[in-house]
Amino acid sequence: MTRPPKVFFLVHKAHTALIRAVDRRSRRDAGLSMTQQGVLFLLERQEGLTLGEVADALSLGKSSLSGLIDRMEERGLVRRGSGEGDGRIVRLFLAGDARALVAKSRPMVSGWNATLLAPFDAAEQKVIARFLTHVAEYAEEIVEEGAT
Amino acid sequence: MTRPPKVFFLVHKAHTALIRAVDRRSRRDAGLSMTQQGVLFLLERQEGLTLGEVADALSLGKSSLSGLIDRMEERGLVRRGSGEGDGRIVRLFLAGDARALVAKSRPMVSGWNATLLAPFDAAEQKVIARFLTHVAEYAEEIVEEGAT
DNA sequence: TTCATCTATTTCGTATACGAACAAACTCAC
DNA sequence: GTGAGTTTGTTCGTATACGAAATAGATGAA
16 A cells, blocks of 8 residues: 655655765866766767767757857867868867876766665666666656646 | 666656656746746645755755745745744745645646556566665765765 | 854855757758 | 758856855853
């Protein structure tokens, strides 16, 4: 006779706690916001992504990313390059000591990930992943279609 | 041989999708941000909470909430009252048509919740709730203690 | 009483994020 | 080619959120 969990609220709580902690840590260690770290992580895996691709990958609007990249460029961590054929396209590349920053952070993030998952066995981890993916995929549809 | 899910990223994706959808919907239907709705939901359940209590319940800094309440007060949805004995305390009360707004929204939110959980059986829902609670509770500790 | 200290909230400065509106570059039908 | 419409990114205005510092009230020890 347990009621269903309030997914909405629980997701928000979990996210807030996690993101705030990571953001604080990231600002303290590297002077970068979490999103800025996200950009670096992404580019370290694949340089030359377009601004739009990076925005999509980070679930961020292009307008938000545009200003973020401005600040990162000023700090010399990222460089805007032009797309070869297409003059509209902006391709992003790592610069300065961005690679070193990522190299330092990535194992730390993996560690957090492992620790957070430690209390859950493989089957449970699958459920968790399935749930989060499900929410990411269908949230908009579900929320939009609901009756007014 | 499946790798563990990247919890961090998945939580972020799920949250972003969910919150953005709900926020857009809320602004469209009621002209309120999601956080503002959160304040109303909370006060509808228990009026007269202090500003600090509301901030904690919503995982929000007091400074953030202070300005938010300013705007809600201007719109006549909330009222600042004084704590009886203690002059520092600000107690919050619903005003205007706040109650009607909540009455309209609450069943909708319940619907979203049910739909999001529909593909998961009771046991799986328990795992999901346990995981989200776990993250909310230990994220800060885990992220802070990690090696530099 | 009175001064130091603690607590609850507000103010301040900055970063982040959104959507709308815009500009520039491309594509395609003709 | 030319003009309509699309795609890509930037700019603009506003709301949200944070942390640090300031304010105002409460509490307690001398």
